[in-house]
Amino acid sequence: xxxxxxxxxxxTAAFLLMAWSGSWFEIVAxxxxxxxxxxxxxxxxxxxxxxxxxxxxxxIENSTPLLLYWLEREDVSPAPTNQNENSSESSADTPSxxxxxxxxxxxxxxxxxxxxxxxxxxxxxxLYLSSVRPSTLTxxxxxxxxxxxxxxxxxxxxxxxxxxxxxxxDEDSEGESSTGGFDTNTQETVEVDQFxxxxxxxxxxxxxxxxxxxxxxxxxxxxxxxxxxxxAVIDSAPAEGEPGYESLxxxxxxxxxxxxxxxxxxxxxxxxxxxxxxxxxELLEEE
Amino acid sequence: xxxxxxxxxxxxxxxxxxxxxxxxxxPSDSVIWGISYDWGNYENDIEEMTGIDTNAxxxxxxxxxxxxxxxxxxxxxxxxxxxxxxxxxxxxxxxxITDANGxxxxxxxxxxxxxxxxxxxxxxxxxxAWTDENESIDxxxxxxxxxxxxxDAVYTEYVDDELMVYGGDLDMSGEFALxxxxxxxxxxxxxxxxxxxxxxxxxxxxxxxxxxxxEWRADxxxxxxxxxxxxxxxxTNNGSEEGxxxxxxxxxxxxxxxxxxxxxxxxxxxxxDFDISLDAFNVQLSDSIPGQxxxxxxxxxFSGAIWDWDCPPVGGVENVNTDPSSNGTVSAQCGLAxxxxxxxxxxxxxxxxxxxxxxxQELFSAIxxxxxxxxxxxxxxxxxxxxxxxxxxxxxxxxxGEIDCEDGSDxxxxxxxxxxxxxNGQVIPASWVNDGEEDCEDGSDxxxxxxxxxxxxxxFEALNNSNLQKTMEAFGEKLEELIEDNDPSEPxxxxxxxxxxxxxxxxxxxxxxxxxxxxxxGEDYEVLLGPExxxxxxxxYELSIQYLTGxxxxxxxxxxxxxxxxxxxxxxxxxDVEELYDILGDDFLPDLDQTDTDEDGVIxxxxxxxxxxxxxxxxxxxxxxxxxxxxxxSTGNRVPGLGIIAxxxxxxxxxxxxxxxx
Numbered sequence: 001x002x003x004x005x006x007x008x009x010x011x012t013a014a015f016l017l018m019a020w021s022g023s024w025f026e027i028v029a030x031x032x033x034x035x036x037x038x039x040x041x042x043x044x045x046x047x048x049x050x051x052x053x054x055x056x057x058x059x060i061e062n063s064t065p066l067l068l069y070w071l072e073r074e075d076v077s078p079a080p081t082n083q084n085e086n087s088s089e090s091s092a093d094t095p096s097x098x099x100x101x102x103x104x105x106x107x108x109x110x111x112x113x114x115x116x117x118x119x120x121x122x123x124x125x126x127l128y129l130s131s132v133r134p135s136t137l138t139x140x141x142x143x144x145x146x147x148x149x150x151x152x153x154x155x156x157x158x159x160x161x162x163x164x165x166x167x168x169x170d171e172d173s174e175g176e177s178s179t180g181g182f183d184t185n186t187q188e189t190v191e192v193d194q195f196x197x198x199x200x201x202x203x204x205x206x207x208x209x210x211x212x213x214x215x216x217x218x219x220x221x222x223x224x225x226x227x228x229x230x231x232a233v234i235d236s237a238p239a240e241g242e243p244g245y246e247s248l249x250x251x252x253x254x255x256x257x258x259x260x261x262x263x264x265x266x267x268x269x270x271x272x273x274x275x276x277x278x279x280x281x282e283l284l285e286e287e
Numbered sequence: 288x289x290x291x292x293x294x295x296x297x298x299x300x301x302x303x304x305x306x307x308x309x310x311x312x313x314p315s316d317s318v319i320w321g322i323s324y325d326w327g328n329y330e331n332d333i334e335e336m337t338g339i340d341t342n343a344x345x346x347x348x349x350x351x352x353x354x355x356x357x358x359x360x361x362x363x364x365x366x367x368x369x370x371x372x373x374x375x376x377x378x379x380x381x382x383x384i385t386d387a388n389g390x391x392x393x394x395x396x397x398x399x400x401x402x403x404x405x406x407x408x409x410x411x412x413x414x415x416a417w418t419d420e421n422e423s424i425d426x427x428x429x430x431x432x433x434x435x436x437x438x439d440a441v442y443t444e445y446v447d448d449e450l451m452v453y454g455g456d457l458d459m460s461g462e463f464a465l466x467x468x469x470x471x472x473x474x475x476x477x478x479x480x481x482x483x484x485x486x487x488x489x490x491x492x493x494x495x496x497x498x499x500x501x502e503w504r505a506d507x508x509x510x511x512x513x514x515x516x517x518x519x520x521x522x523t524n525n526g527s528e529e530g531x532x533x534x535x536x537x538x539x540x541x542x543x544x545x546x547x548x549x550x551x552x553x554x555x556x557x558x559x560d561f562d563i564s565l566d567a568f569n570v571q572l573s574d575s576i577p578g579q580x581x582x583x584x585x586x587x588x589f590s591g592a593i594w595d596w597d598c599p600p601v602g603g604v605e606n607v608n609t610d611p612s613s614n615g616t617v618s619a620q621c622g623l624a625x626x627x628x629x630x631x632x633x634x635x636x637x638x639x640x641x642x643x644x645x646x647x648q649e650l651f652s653a654i655x656x657x658x659x660x661x662x663x664x665x666x667x668x669x670x671x672x673x674x675x676x677x678x679x680x681x682x683x684x685x686x687x688g689e690i691d692c693e694d695g696s697d698x699x700x701x702x703x704x705x706x707x708x709x710x711n712g713q714v715i716p717a718s719w720v721n722d723g724e725e726d727c728e729d730g731s732d733x734x735x736x737x738x739x740x741x742x743x744x745x746x747f748e749a750l751n752n753s754n755l756q757k758t759m760e761a762f763g764e765k766l767e768e769l770i771e772d773n774d775p776s777e778p779x780x781x782x783x784x785x786x787x788x789x790x791x792x793x794x795x796x797x798x799x800x801x802x803x804x805x806x807x808x809g810e811d812y813e814v815l816l817g818p819e820x821x822x823x824x825x826x827x828y829e830l831s832i833q834y835l836t837g838x839x840x841x842x843x844x845x846x847x848x849x850x851x852x853x854x855x856x857x858x859x860x861x862x863d864v865e866e867l868y869d870i871l872g873d874d875f876l877p878d879l880d881q882t883d884t885d886e887d888g889v890i891x892x893x894x895x896x897x898x899x900x901x902x903x904x905x906x907x908x909x910x911x912x913x914x915x916x917x918x919x920x921s922t923g924n925r926v927p928g929l930g931i932i933a934x935x936x937x938x939x940x941x942x943x944x945x946x947x948x949x
Contacts, residue, residue, distance in 0.1 A: 039576075053554075053566030063572040071656050 005131040008276040012127055015268045016120045022261030024116070025049040025157045026210075033066065035218065035250030041066035048260065049161060051113060069249075073223035076194050076230070112152070112160035116262075119149035123269070127276065139277045146273055153259055153266055195219030195249075196230075197237040210258025218250040313374045313400060313841075318609065318792070320800040320836040321372030322816070323843055326407055327861060328831035329365045335828050336782060340773075347769040352415070355762035356754075360870040361413035367406045367434075367857035372835075372844040373626055375399040375797050384445050384453060387504040387535045392453050394445040397797075399627055401635075403461075404847045405436040406856025410864055412871045419753040421479075427472040429875055435464040435853040442631035450796055451508035454535065457501045457634040464853070466491035468550075472874070478749035480742055487552040494545050499638045501539025503586050503630070509534055511590035511629060512796040530591040537586045537634055541579060541642040548573040582641035588633045592624035598786035598804040598812045601823055607790050608819040609799050610837025616821065619790035619799050626789065626798050672697055686717050707732060786812055800836055860904035865893040884911050 027047040032040050039062040046057045060066060122145045130138035198219030205212045220237065222230045224247040238244040313319065334340050345361055352359030378396040386392050412429040440459035446452050468489035475482045509532050552569040597603065607619045625632060670682035674692030684691040686707055691697045698717075707717045709727030719726040726732050786804040791797075802817025805826070813824040816834050835843050850856050868875055876892070883890045885899030891911075895903050900913035 055554075055567035055569070056565050057569040057571075059571040059573065062574050064574045064576060067572075067656075071660075 002279070004279060005276060008272050009124075009128060009131060012269050012272050012276075013124060015265045015272070016124060019262045019265035019269075020051050020117070020120060022265060023048050023050050024153070024260050024262045025161055025258075026260045027255065027257050029253060029255040031251060031253035033069075033249065034252050036221075036246075036248050037065040037069055038062075039065060041069075049109065049157060050260075051116075054109070054161075069224075073221060076222045108160035108163040109157075112156045115152050115156055116149075119145065119152050123149055123273075127273065131276070142273060142277060146270065149266060153262055157259070158257070194223060195221055196234045207256075210256055212254065212256040215253040215255070216251070218248070220244065220247045221249045222247065224249075313376045313398065315838075315841075317374050317376035317841075318795075318797060318799055319372060319374035319840045319844065320609070320818070320834070321370060321402075321840045321844065322832065322834055323370045324368070324832045326365050326367040326369065326857075331829070332831055335830060343773055344770070347766060347773055351762050351766035351769055354765040355758045357415065357417035357758055357762070359413065359415045361411070362867045362870055363409070363411035364862060364864050364867055365407070365409050366862040367408055368850075369405045369407070370402075370843065370847045371404070372402040372840055372847065373399065373798075374402075374841075374844065375627075377795065382445075385504070386453055387506045392445070392447070394447055394453055397444040397446055397628070399442045399444070399631055401438060401440040401442075401627060401631070402844055402847060403436060403438040404850050404856055405434065406850070406853045407432075407434045408853075408857045408859075408862045409433075410862070410867055412867055412875065414870055417755065417758060419755065422477040422749055422753045422755070423474075424476075424750075424755070425472075425474040427871065427874065428470070429871055430469045431467065433464070433466045433853060433857075435462060435856070437462045437851050439848075440631070440635060442628065442634065444628055444630055446512065447508065450512040451510055452505060452512060452630060453508055454502070454504035455628075455630045455634060456503075457499070457539070457631065457638060459499050459635065459638065460496055462493070462495045462851070464491070464493040464495075470874075472555075475746065475750075477746040477753075478742075480746050482557060482743075482746065483555045484557075485552075485554040487550070489548075489550040491546075491548045493547070494643075495543065496639075496642060497542045497544070499539060499541040499642055501537055501582075501634055501638045503535060503537040503634055505534040505586070507534060509588065511588060515590065515592050515624065515791075515796055530589055532588040532590065533585060534588070535586050536583055537637050538581070538583045539638055539641070540581045541638065543578040543642050544575060545578060546573075546575040578642070580641075582638070582644075584637050584641065586633065586637070588629050590625070590629040592622055592791070594620065594622040596622045596788065598788050598802075600811055601788055601802070601804060601820060605790070605823070606821040607799060608821070608836075611819065612838040615837060617792070617799065620793050621788050621790060623787070624789045624791050624798055626801065628797075686720055784812070785815070788817075790818075800834075802834075858905040860895060860897075860910065863893065863895070868893070885913075 025048070027045075029045045030042065032042045034040060041060060041062045041064075043066070044057075044059050044061070048055050048057075123142070126138060126142045126145050130142050196219060198217065200215065200217040202216075203214045205214075220233050222233065225233060225244060229244060232238075233244040233247065330341050341363075348361060349359055376398055378398060381393050381395055383391050383393055409432040410430070413426075414428075415424070415426040417424045438459065438461035440457065440461075442455055442457050444452060444455040466489070469487070471486045473482070473484055511532060549572045550570070552567070554567040556566070556568070602621050604618055605621055606616050608614065608616045671679045672682045672685040673679055674694060675696035676692065676694045678692050678694075680691045680697060685697045687698075689698070706714050707720050708714050709729060710731035711727065711729045713727050713729075715726045715732060720732045724733070782805065784806045787801065788804060789801045790799040792799050800818050802820065803815045804812035804817075805815040806812055807826070811824075813826050814820060815826050815830075816832055818834060818836050819825065864876075868879075873879070879890070879892060881890050883894070884897045885894070887894065887899060891897040896907070897904055897910045898907070898913045900907065902910075904910040
């Protein structure tokens with residue numbers, strides 16, 4: 001093995017170790033109540049997955065108005081019988097989610113971790129193999145394993161997280177919870193039952209860090225109004241200074257979902273691998 | 288203007304610029320007294336006062352643990368400073384004020400300044416490690432607390448020649464802050480299972496008062512000072528039967544900043560056992576609420592004194608040395624009297640309560656409600672079963688072989704005769720349902736909840752069958768024996784007989800100082816803390832608490848005025864946690880800087896003199912660069928730096944110096 005190949009292997013191993021020990025998947029959400037509450041309370045949440053654990057951090061700045069808001073608002077829910085039915089259904093569903101119907105019995109992330117670990121090991125092993133036994137086949141295998149690893153990092157980990165959370169399809173409970181005081185049921189429920197004149201706007205973008213969402217909403221929180229005052233607000237949105245205007249709540253949230261540091265370190269291995277494979281090709285041509 | 292007159296003016300300007308710039312210091316003939324305590328000597332003082340050696344108690348704990356067969360190490364560190372000063376003086380210049388009725392009154396000022404500085408750091412921790420053949424328990428705990436309390440208050444009371452009070456003005460600022468953190472790590476290995484939760488809890492509360500100013504004008508002149516002085520031989524509850532004066536309004540304005548932070552972090556929880564997809568959880572709430580406003584309240588002054596109070600041999604009238612530097616001995620009436628004017632105490636109380644109303648009550652009620660909600664959330668909910676007719680019964684009554692719902696719907700899966708029908712049609716006794724054993728062939732009689740706790744039951748049983756209990760019994764017996772052998776030394780002061788006494792100046796109606804008396808085991812009291820009282824014995828042992836009066840107090844107060852941050856009062860360099868670090872390891876100080884500036888083998892964080900220049904870090908202006916030791920500047924006679932007036936004056940003087948050609 002040539003010195004340059006040894007160095008490449010060494011750096012690849014180091015980058016793989018860094019990738020393994022960094023964060024694998026991150027959801028960062030920041031939500032601010034921009035209107036209706038004093039001093040714009042801000043909620044920051046970060047969900048992070050790495051090789052050993054899933055961690056969740058939440059901080060609320062200027063929390064007093066938000067705490068008071070949450071405590072003071074009344075839940076304006078539809079008929080309680082329906083709610084009971086829903087809750088009993090959901091409680092009945094919970095065991096089944098954790099049980100047979102849940103893919104990989106709630107341990108999808110462990111499987112994804114195994115895949116990532118295997119892929120990293122496979123990359124190093126095939127790179128080593130291609131160094132000691134350079135051939136077109138081993139070179140192709142290295143490239144294939146690297147591509148496979150990229151796919152695993154970009155899709156398997158987020159999908160495993162989503163599966164463990166019980167999120168399927170377009171439901172994104174993390175996104176909804178970032179709206180803070182807004183109801184986490186369907187948007188229809190939010191609009192019709194909790195807020196009057198509810199308007200929302202969302203946007204999605206793609207960046208190197210991952211996918212980012214922004215969300216804005218504004219509406220009159222009926223839960224802040226006395227029962228007899230609600231209908232008037234539902235009938236006509238109060239202007240500033242009019243009774244009921246104090247229930248206006250506006251929220252701005254930003255959420256980003258990305259693969260974390262693992263992708264950066266994984267991508268760093270690409271040039272090393274290209275250089276290494278290029279060297280092998282020259283060696284093969286010489287032979 | 289003649290050159291001589293100009294030169295004289297410039298000299299006057301120069302002299303003016305040399306005057307001390309700190310306005311919050313009274314005149315040299317003021318009455319001042321105070322107390323200063325260095326918390327760094329807390330353990331020694333406790334031993335002197337009570338005879339209990341806290342280090343010996345720690346050693347007993349460790350020895351008892353060693354005898355019982357496990358490892359236990361603990362330590363605690365306290366450092367910081369507490370100081371307070373009361374200074375008062377009369378300003379003889381007559382001023383005019385408008386009283387509550389709009390009339391102009393000619394009065395003089397009685398000024399009282401209250402200065403409080405308290406900063407304290409506390410750290411404690413312990414580790415315990417027990418191991419048996421297959422089981423082990425490791426505990427690691429660290430706790431810290433920080434306190435800061437700073438108050439500066441200036442009270443001006445307006446009186447006439449007969450000490451009748453017409454009102455007062457109050458200016459005050461201050462800060463109160465408290466922060467506490469605790470980390471607890473546990474690792475239990477038993478029954479081939481590992482449980483290793485890590486818990487962190489922290490909170491901080493702060494209340495800052497950038498300023499409160501208030502003004503009180505009495506409806507009619509009050510005589511509480513007059514009466515306190517006149518009737519100095521008996522209990523004095525004058526003015527009204529309750530010793531209470533209601534007169535006029537107190538009006539003022541305030542600005543405050545109220546802050547809090549709550550933190551909870553949990554790691555290593557067996558989350559998967561409870562179907563929680565998280566291993567580490569961290570939540571933090573914080574807020575900083577600015578407040579400002581005005582207030583107007585009825586003014587109430589409580590006033591009174593007890594003059595038949597004595598601490599033998601001190602009582603009646605005594606000669607007290609109120610200024611050791613000038614041997615200023617004065618005659619003082621002994622008893623219990625308010626240390627500051629009760630007008631000042633009332634104004635401070637009413638002003639503070641008004642400022643607290645700005646946000647603190649709302650804040651604490653919100654926290655209380657939130658904590659209540661959390662407790663409700665984490666408290667185990669009673670599982671209920673809803674019958675088909677809407678009736679609710681405890682969940683464990685479902686399918687227990689007895690009909691509990693009126694419509695019998697709680698037994699719909701059993702035969703109603705104490706049997707349970709499995710999903711595969713097999714019939715088993717209802718009492719076998721969820722009993723931890725699968726009785727149905729398809730296992731449908733068990734919902735799995737028993738399995739979750741079985742692990743912990745097995746761990747508990749494994750620990751129960753180990754020698755843990757015997758170890759704890761042996762530890763308790765040995766500790767009892769060691770503590771019995773470790774008799775505390777004879778305390779030098781008998782704290783059960785503490786007796787406080789105040790010294791009252793009858794001619795000026797103010798407290799000249801105070802003393803704390805204690806017996807030395809005999810009948811007579813000696814001065815534990817206080818000024819020199821002629822003919823009365825002072826305590827003979829070493830205590831770090833100092834009573835300061837006269838010029839000493841004036842100098843100490845001047846130094847204290849600049850100490851407003853916690854680290855000023857309790858510098859990290861004085862807080863020696865090296866022994867605690869030896870016990871708790873890197874988890875205690877995970878980011879410890881290993882720099883050793885003077886290369887003496889002790890890293891700067893633990894080194895009391897980082898640069899090795901002979902000056903302690905807290906006294907060294909540049910603790911990381913060796914410098915020639917300099918004599919400590921006497922703050923009482925300090926020469927100010929070149930100020931702007933002095934600069935202009937010097938330039939002016941330079942211009943006036945005749946040139947050689949002239």
